[in-house]
Amino acid sequence: MFVDDFNDSPHVGPAGFRKLIGATGEEDFKSRGGRNDPVTARRLAETEQRLGQAARSVRLYYAARNVYDSIGAWQQEDDPKFEEYLNPCRAALDEAEFAAAVEDGRAMTMEQAIAYALEISANA
Secondary structure, eight states: OHHHHHHHSOOOOHHHHHHHHHHSOHHHHIIIIISSOHHHHHHHHHHHHHTTOHHHHHHHHHHHHHHHHHTTOOOTTHHHHHHHHHHHHHHHSOHHHHHHHHHHHHHOOHHHHHHHHHHHHHHO
16 A cells, blocks of 8 residues: 555655645644645655655654554555665664664654654744
């Protein structure tokens, strides 16, 4: 599901996505379907990755995986592609930084992931 969703969805550029979540505000963003949407979480991760924010991206990729898991949509065949998406982040971080980001992401709820993404958007 993660792989199909990732490949079939339009990719949102960093500027457009930051504008969406920064300019509209958290409540408006949530009302547009971002509250528990695994696609939203995955796009947040992708955006951070495009911006070169490897640790933030890892946290958000794992938050996305949490959402997929919570709705029963994560499939074992998603694992290799998920790891492929993480490879650039893994290369950019040392082992300890990557492991810490994984643990942080695993602990995030969707609401926490959105708030985390909005932290930097408010300052950008």
